[in-house]
Amino acid sequence: MVAKTAERDRCVTGVEGLDTILYGGIPRSNTVLLTGSCGTGKTSLALEFLMHGAVKDENSLFVSVTENSEKLLQNIIPYKFFDKSLIKSGRLVFVDMPVMYERLGLTKAELSMEEIELLVNSLASLAKELQTKRLVIDSITSVCYKLKTSEKIRDFILKLSKALSDLGCTSILVGEVTADSASYSTFGVEEAIADGIILMANMERRGDLLRTLQVIKMRGTMHSRAKYVLDLTPVGVLLVPLLKGGSTG
């Protein structure tokens, strides 16, 4: 008997090359950890993912944790395909997590289990209100600093993924790791729970600092595990396979 698996609906990222690596896109409703050290292009990639969604009439939500979203918008790469009217029309919404913390009175350094649930519910209710189909939290690591213990982080990410998945929302959680980290996440828990892990890194080659991208894991699809070189251009992120021959510079 031939096992027949229903092919999962895809959320086409629109990022040149990434959809090919993922055989068509991120399986819809997945929660993906996009991780890497600083300056590797995580935020740019995540934004592009949202913009392509918004252009295709999928409501997109960017939850900014570390940076004020207004400032973020000022420094945004002037992508050719980016249309500011997407923000005006509400297809692409930017929200500052610190404002949510204030509103919910989550100003203590460490959140309790109850408060974590509250935060998850608030994010989910916001996603529901906005009928969000693509969501980015940048960065989840900053949220994790308020959770402290791995039990709480596990609880938070599991509940959040479940809630967003139930809404049919495909989510990217941006993670920060140090360049020499052996783990894919700061707390070591995030990576175990996510449906997928995309790793971004810097790589020095012949005096150039290259940005690389590698899909480590993705539930619900086959994917390449090869390392790709990433280029940030005004037409978006470009990915080309990392050539191995003659590269021992």
Added chain:
Amino acid sequence: MNFTSIGIPALDEHLGGGIHKGSTVLVMGSPGSGTEFFAKQFASTGREAVTYFTSTERDEDVLSVMREYGWRTDMKIINVGTKYYERVLAKKLEISRFRQEGITLGDIRKFKEGDAAKEENFLTFLAYEISKLNPPFRVVINSLDFFLENYESPEVLMAMRTIKAHTQHSESVTLMTMLKGVHESRIQSSIEDLSDVIIELDREKVGHEFKKYIIVQKVRNRPSQVGIIPAVYDKTGIRPAQAP
């Protein structure tokens, strides 16, 4: 003349002429014993400019009681309670609404930088306001309980020591009220220790009546002044039943 009035002339006599300038007075008692009332009487006398900090009453409540007794009301009221309500309690109410109903995009958009006003430290505020006063001043802090409920005791003690030192050096007077027996005994002892004069208001049930007392617990450097004084409450306020 090194003395100033505690607010009750007959009690001044019991104290040998009043309280020394530079004194910090603690008035203690159980709820309903009249500490707040005592504080108002204290605020209505003296030559110093009066500043009345309250955490429990509205301004008009303070004034109406004082007018009822025909006391002077030319003083500055700084209402820590109202400020606390506006800055902290009203915000807590709003937070509980968001927690209950969830936040909408509108709620997030409506948020302005100013809303995130860093939590104000009312203890620092109290010390700061007192530091700005022109000496000699007469200050009432009604009550310490508010600060002890909201801040760590070492912090409160530190602030009270500062206020006491400032009162002492500027030859002013400060009176503070505190409930008896509700705070940790260590903190109560520390507050008692830094006070120069301690008055306790007490009552005793005799038959169907309360017998009231002004208990002078402590007068710094004048141990002979301590004693239990039967008191009456009449249309002039609180006073010792008999002359010393």
